[in-house]
Amino acid sequence: MGTESLTSIFLNAVLANNFVLAMFLGLCPFLGVSGKLSTAFPMGLATALVMLISSLCAYALNLILVQFDMEYLRLISYIAVIASAVQLVEMVMKKFSPALFRSLGIYLPLITTNCAILGLALFQTFREYNFAQSVTFSLGGGLGFTLAIVLMAALREKLDLVNVPTVTQGAALSLILGGLLSLAFMGFAGLGGGVG
Amino acid sequence: MTSRSSQAGNPSLELLMRGVWRDNPVFVMVLGMCPVLAVSNSVINALAMGLATLFVLVASGALISMVRHLIPKQVRIATFIVIIATFVTVVDYTIQAISLDLYNALGAFIQLIVVNCIILGQAESFASQNKLLPSIINGLGMGSGFTIALVCIGAVRELLGNGSLLGFDLLGPQFQPWVIMILPPGGFFVLGGWLLLFAWLRERKGEVRIISGGCGGH
Numbered sequence: 001m002g003t004e005s006l007t008s009i010f011l012n013a014v015l016a017n018n019f020v021l022a023m024f025l026g027l028c029p030f031l032g033v034s035g036k037l038s039t040a041f042p043m044g045l046a047t048a049l050v051m052l053i054s055s056l057c058a059y060a061l062n063l064i065l066v067q068f069d070m071e072y073l074r075l076i077s078y079i080a081v082i083a084s085a086v087q088l089v090e091m092v093m094k095k096f097s098p099a100l101f102r103s104l105g106i107y108l109p110l111i112t113t114n115c116a117i118l119g120l121a122l123f124q125t126f127r128e129y130n131f132a133q134s135v136t137f138s139l140g141g142g143l144g145f146t147l148a149i150v151l152m153a154a155l156r157e158k159l160d161l162v163n164v165p166t167v168t169q170g171a172a173l174s175l176i177l178g179g180l181l182s183l184a185f186m187g188f189a190g191l192g193g194g195v196g
Numbered sequence: 197m198t199s200r201s202s203q204a205g206n207p208s209l210e211l212l213m214r215g216v217w218r219d220n221p222v223f224v225m226v227l228g229m230c231p232v233l234a235v236s237n238s239v240i241n242a243l244a245m246g247l248a249t250l251f252v253l254v255a256s257g258a259l260i261s262m263v264r265h266l267i268p269k270q271v272r273i274a275t276f277i278v279i280i281a282t283f284v285t286v287v288d289y290t291i292q293a294i295s296l297d298l299y300n301a302l303g304a305f306i307q308l309i310v311v312n313c314i315i316l317g318q319a320e321s322f323a324s325q326n327k328l329l330p331s332i333i334n335g336l337g338m339g340s341g342f343t344i345a346l347v348c349i350g351a352v353r354e355l356l357g358n359g360s361l362l363g364f365d366l367l368g369p370q371f372q373p374w375v376i377m378i379l380p381p382g383g384f385f386v387l388g389g390w391l392l393l394f395a396w397l398r399e400r401k402g403e404v405r406i407i408s409g410g411c412g413g414h
Contacts, residue, residue: 026236076281115311172391179384
């Protein structure tokens, strides 16, 4: 597993094994923040940024934990790192782009409980990726997440204009829509070569 | 499981049923979707995941409720997460010791229980404000509701996608498995279907309208 090529890791993370649509990671923001395109896109980018930072931190942290035979602390330390990374992104964003900070509002702290981020850190550890592979994986994962949430938001904006039966409104319709998207993304299977 | 209703009076039973039925975390509140869709491709996986989550809910709820006066308000979320992560690590190693097959089938999703919003939500909104016993009962209710929902989804997916239930072949050799049901899209479709069913039932019960038949007959 540790010898996968970088292209294959990237393509797998973005399309064939998309984090949201094939691996079911990060569904809460995917269903919750995908109502409008204007918030979905920044949300995707912020998540991608946190993914990159926490992936780098998790890689360094894992080296230390393995060195001292303390793998049982992995989960606790990863989640602490992710919470701090989210805090950091929040502070940086508040300083340099207050407009974006306001538009994301309460969704920013919620990134902490986005399982795509912890999932990314855990997967890169399980698959024993080296440094370059980890960075590629986190970039692909972030791009894949952004792609999925933007596609979903675009579809749901169109759907607002359509007259659907009252029972299907809300979560049920979003899930069926997610299923169709997921079905479409299955067409990319095998693109990255080998199952990730 | 049957003895828990006898230990307390009526309000406790109501609290329990709230998690199981009225505020079911999956079917009503649509929380904690990631594990729901990811591991519900067979009944066994769904049941194991549900029970693991139940344990973490009850244990973390009990501990947080006991130390709730010691936690400073500013760092409460971080404290909750560390407490939850501790119990998840316990579950992780326990499942690894009991059944390695199950551990491999569930993969990273056992460790991802940490970021299940049901647990953090319960810690923040219930366990940190209530006494020990109500917190445990609330955890039991939410956990059972989560487990029941997972098994409902898992049963449909396993039956349609594999023709079996709990590993027993039910539909005979001439059944053509509807493979898409155990693949990722199936998870979305089956949960969407259940939500549709409940929405339809609610609408029928709530207000008897003429259009209800037309809406349900999709």
